[in-house]
Amino acid sequence: MARKKESKETLHAMSVAELEARLGEVRENYFRIQFRHASNPLKNPLQIRQTRREVARLKTLLHLKKSEGV
Numbered sequence: 001m002a003r004k005k006e007s008k009e010t011l012h013a014m015s016v017a018e019l020e021a022r023l024g025e026v027r028e029n030y031f032r033i034q035f036r037h038a039s040n041p042l043k044n045p046l047q048i049r050q051t052r053r054e055v056a057r058l059k060t061l062l063h064l065k066k067s068e069g070v
Contacts, residue, residue, distance in 0.1 A: 015065075
């Protein structure tokens with residue numbers, strides 16, 4: 001279930017639509033991790049932080065790509 005983090009170059013090469021789709025996947029995964037952690041503590045609670053940061057990274061890239069298109 002855990003996905004390997006994409007490299008910076010891979011993320012920058014993605015289109016806006018691809019980034020939005022990836023952001024949706026990561027947000028859903030983040031929700032599931034939080035839900036599981038609330039009912040039963042995770043073996044690796046740092047997974048929550050890593051996923052939250054991945055969401056922020058994707059949102060930042062989306063913002064940059066959208067502002068370049070203006």
